[in-house]
Amino acid sequence: MAFDYSTVFRPNLPPAAKRWSGFPKYNFVGGHNDGAAVPVQDFIDAAAVVLNREGSTLATYSLESGSQGYLPLREYLAGFLDKTTGMVQTAEDILLVSGSLQALDLVNDVLLAEGDTVVIEEAAYQGAVQRLNRLGVNVIGAPLDDGGIRMDALNNILNDLKKDGVKPKYLYAVPTVQNPTGTVMPEERRLEFLKLAREFDVPIFEDDCYADLTFDGTRPRAIRALDEDGRVIFCGTFSKTIAPALRVGYIVAEWDILSRMLAVKRDGGSGALEQMVLGEYCPDHFEDHIVKLRGVLKQKCNAMLETLAAEFGTAAEVETPTGGIFVWVTMPDSVDTMKLFEAASAEGVAINPGSEWVADPATGTHKMRLCFGNPTVDEIREGVIKLAEICHREFGVPERGSNIER
Amino acid sequence: MAFDYSTVFRPNLPPAAKRWSGFPKYNFVGGHNDGAAVPVQDFIDAAAVVLNREGSTLATYSLESGSQGYLPLREYLAGFLDKTTGMVQTAEDILLVSGSLQALDLVNDVLLAEGDTVVIEEAAYQGAVQRLNRLGVNVIGAPLDDGGIRMDALNNILNDLKKDGVKPKYLYAVPTVQNPTGTVMPEERRLEFLKLAREFDVPIFEDDCYADLTFDGTRPRAIRALDEDGRVIFCGTFSKTIAPALRVGYIVAEWDILSRMLAVKRDGGSGALEQMVLGEYCPDHFEDHIVKLRGVLKQKCNAMLETLAAEFGTAAEVETPTGGIFVWVTMPDSVDTMKLFEAASAEGVAINPGSEWVADPATGTHKMRLCFGNPTVDEIREGVIKLAEICHREFGVPERGSNIER
Numbered sequence: 001m002a003f004d005y006s007t008v009f010r011p012n013l014p015p016a017a018k019r020w021s022g023f024p025k026y027n028f029v030g031g032h033n034d035g036a037a038v039p040v041q042d043f044i045d046a047a048a049v050v051l052n053r054e055g056s057t058l059a060t061y062s063l064e065s066g067s068q069g070y071l072p073l074r075e076y077l078a079g080f081l082d083k084t085t086g087m088v089q090t091a092e093d094i095l096l097v098s099g100s101l102q103a104l105d106l107v108n109d110v111l112l113a114e115g116d117t118v119v120i121e122e123a124a125y126q127g128a129v130q131r132l133n134r135l136g137v138n139v140i141g142a143p144l145d146d147g148g149i150r151m152d153a154l155n156n157i158l159n160d161l162k163k164d165g166v167k168p169k170y171l172y173a174v175p176t177v178q179n180p181t182g183t184v185m186p187e188e189r190r191l192e193f194l195k196l197a198r199e200f201d202v203p204i205f206e207d208d209c210y211a212d213l214t215f216d217g218t219r220p221r222a223i224r225a226l227d228e229d230g231r232v233i234f235c236g237t238f239s240k241t242i243a244p245a246l247r248v249g250y251i252v253a254e255w256d257i258l259s260r261m262l263a264v265k266r267d268g269g270s271g272a273l274e275q276m277v278l279g280e281y282c283p284d285h286f287e288d289h290i291v292k293l294r295g296v297l298k299q300k301c302n303a304m305l306e307t308l309a310a311e312f313g314t315a316a317e318v319e320t321p322t323g324g325i326f327v328w329v330t331m332p333d334s335v336d337t338m339k340l341f342e343a344a345s346a347e348g349v350a351i352n353p354g355s356e357w358v359a360d361p362a363t364g365t366h367k368m369r370l371c372f373g374n375p376t377v378d379e380i381r382e383g384v385i386k387l388a389e390i391c392h393r394e395f396g397v398p399e400r401g402s403n404i405e406r
Numbered sequence: 407m408a409f410d411y412s413t414v415f416r417p418n419l420p421p422a423a424k425r426w427s428g429f430p431k432y433n434f435v436g437g438h439n440d441g442a443a444v445p446v447q448d449f450i451d452a453a454a455v456v457l458n459r460e461g462s463t464l465a466t467y468s469l470e471s472g473s474q475g476y477l478p479l480r481e482y483l484a485g486f487l488d489k490t491t492g493m494v495q496t497a498e499d500i501l502l503v504s505g506s507l508q509a510l511d512l513v514n515d516v517l518l519a520e521g522d523t524v525v526i527e528e529a530a531y532q533g534a535v536q537r538l539n540r541l542g543v544n545v546i547g548a549p550l551d552d553g554g555i556r557m558d559a560l561n562n563i564l565n566d567l568k569k570d571g572v573k574p575k576y577l578y579a580v581p582t583v584q585n586p587t588g589t590v591m592p593e594e595r596r597l598e599f600l601k602l603a604r605e606f607d608v609p610i611f612e613d614d615c616y617a618d619l620t621f622d623g624t625r626p627r628a629i630r631a632l633d634e635d636g637r638v639i640f641c642g643t644f645s646k647t648i649a650p651a652l653r654v655g656y657i658v659a660e661w662d663i664l665s666r667m668l669a670v671k672r673d674g675g676s677g678a679l680e681q682m683v684l685g686e687y688c689p690d691h692f693e694d695h696i697v698k699l700r701g702v703l704k705q706k707c708n709a710m711l712e713t714l715a716a717e718f719g720t721a722a723e724v725e726t727p728t729g730g731i732f733v734w735v736t737m738p739d740s741v742d743t744m745k746l747f748e749a750a751s752a753e754g755v756a757i758n759p760g761s762e763w764v765a766d767p768a769t770g771t772h773k774m775r776l777c778f779g780n781p782t783v784d785e786i787r788e789g790v791i792k793l794a795e796i797c798h799r800e801f802g803v804p805e806r807g808s809n810i811e812r
Contacts, residue, residue, distance in 0.1 A: 245468060
């Protein structure tokens with residue numbers, strides 16, 4: 001007789017996952033990237049060189065680099081981040097992790113208990129929101145404009161919390177190519193952000209995972225670079241700039257907290273082969289690669305913006321992103337994007353319903369996130385046309401598409 | 407002014423990790439392996455072939471295999487495990503994870519809440535014990551003999567728990583090359599184990615991470631292979647057979663529970679490059695490789711057993727392991743192995759104090775685990791001689807070493 005696992009499951013277990021059934025035909029979800037841009041030959045070469053030189057060190061946990069991760073990659077990152085973000089640090093300030101998702105988990109594990117409060121952006125990365133909800137943390141969304149979190153609004157939130165005797169555990173932001181709105185917080189506002197964090201004595205968690213992908217290649221200095229108190233925990237990743245199936249991210253932070261994250265990182269180290277290959281590949285190739293990738297992504301972004309404009313017209317209010325792999329779209333009140341998501345999924349068009357990318361689900365009902373990193377330009381065009389058709393059929397909008405009344 | 411992170415740490419945070427300062431000279435701890443045995447050239451070749459063929463799929467999370475992990479590796483494992491363990495299953499029953507440590511985390515996440523009870527072996531894998539303690543789980547150690555868990559004792563434990571109205575969430579065992587005692591549970595006892603699990607209606611968690619490393623290459627069928635109820639959750643790993651810095655392990659279980667583990671596996675997939683390289687490498691090379699590795703490890707094991715006998719004589723009671731990478735040593739009552747660990751560490755000899763490898767720390771005070779996978783034969787000899795000297799100096803035993811009175 002089959003054992004009944006429901007008799008031993010813990011309380012509040014999430015529902016079962018479904019069997020994987022392949023990618024949707026028009027895949028506008030997930031942090032996937034451009035397949036043709038993966039530097040395959042350079043990876044083959046890097047793997048041969050690094051394995052030939054030090055492959056036998058795979059026989060020890062964490063190679064010969066210790067639990068912070070492969071030292072040559074940390075050394076490369078220290079220089080790269082100094083150059084691009086203005087952060088001055090050494091390999092000793094960096095912890096390599098299994099993608100920036102593990103960065104979120106480690107920061108949360110060190111700082112959060114049930115009932116704590118965290119302030120995040122009102123439209124925010126789903127993975128961050130889900131984790132906070134699962135931990136029973138009080139999530140407060142700070143209003144955004146085209147420069148990221150509005151500091152007047154954040155000031156009010158922090159003041160209100162203070163009146164209630166609540167000090168947030170951290171302020172979370174994706175200030176450089178915000179997810180999902182695609183905005184960049186200007187340096188002046190970053191300084192205001194730091195000033196507020198100082199005034200209310202809270203740390204900032206700066207998630208910079210899309211920051212290397214601004215279309216014009218420029219970016220303000222990192223908040224962590226502007227900080228003088230060591231109150232900023234910074235994370236980044238190679239998922240968006242190289243390939244998401246490689247699980248290599250990084251945290252840059254003070255040893256006071258990095259040493260606590262190491263103590264709760266009980267995974268025997270993050271995958272070393274991926275770190276070794278990146279450590280060998282990056283010094284000669286990474287900067288050239290991201291220049292090329294930005295061009296590819298900008299072209300895809302333009303295809304998506306053009307097709308959205310042609311097919312949805314004024315029915316879709318689209319934020320023009322400064323970089324990254326997604327656009328954030330606001331639909332008329334008559335369009336429930338969760339219902340659109342369901343109808344579109346059934347026809348092979350995958351979208352992110354807005355209610356999953358906001359701090360307060362009710363605020364996302366008419367919004368959606370569309371990712372353009374993985375599909376080809378042709379697939380983007382076809383998929384958006386199909387999405388407009390489905391949306392028209394389900395909700396009567398857009399009324400016109402490609403200048404033809406439906 | 408430096409931000410004070412102690413103001414935001416969660417309660418009960420473990421102490422800070424220390425900076426890594428290199429490996430000890432005589433490294434008798436950790437699941438490290440033989441450096442020279444890492445199949446470096448075969449890995450270089452496999453990486454080139456698999457990346458050339460499908461490197462661009464790294465652009466999507468989990469490649470094109472879904473969240474259970476790289477399909478060709480799962481297909482290989484299905485065949486390999488059927489051949490070696492007698493388990494008949496398909497790639498659909500396998501979940502690739504980031505080392506068997508993630509297997510422990512996922513099983514625990516799905517089954518355990520604070521206050522639950524788990525029965526494990528009285529001398530047990532430190533990583534399993536630590537995790538259970540951290541979760542606030544009641545850990546009960548079942549007595550062992552040279553065939554693993556004693557079923558009469560387990561029967562008593564389960565009966566006593568039942569009288570108290572307690573049903574354990576699972577029974578954990580490393581039945582094939584037990585960690586740390588190095589024993590193998592015979593098939594007949596595996597059947598008794600299953601009978602008890604059925605009688606008390608609990609699942610078994612079978613951790614088979616050393617099972618490919620029996621020195622004579624034989625092993626009984628897996629408990630999961632003997633089970634007819636689907637009550638056995640099985641895990642294994644490539645850490646011990648290939649290299650621990652590769653974080654690739656696997657879980658084989660019923661979809662009822664595998665689908666729940668997938669739902670709480672929020673890491674964006676385990677590292678895909680490592681899975682791809684293994685998936686390409688294994689079909690042509692893995693079985694030959696483990697035959698070679700067994701020979702290397704047996705030689706090292708013999709060096710350790712011989713030197714222990716020569717240096718410690720009757721002062722050390724040593725279990726002769728059937729395979730794996732460690733020996734379990736019982737010292738006289740006058741030797742506190744935690745103190746020996748401290749004295750030896752200071753002189754470059756790293757050992758596992760027994761109290762960290764048992765369910766009840768008090769039962770490990772005079773025991774120690776010595777790993778022989780990573781040091782060379784010469785280092786094993788030198789290190790054990792040094793350990794005997796330190797032990798003699800600190801505790802007066804062994805009285806004689808190498809037939810010379812100290």
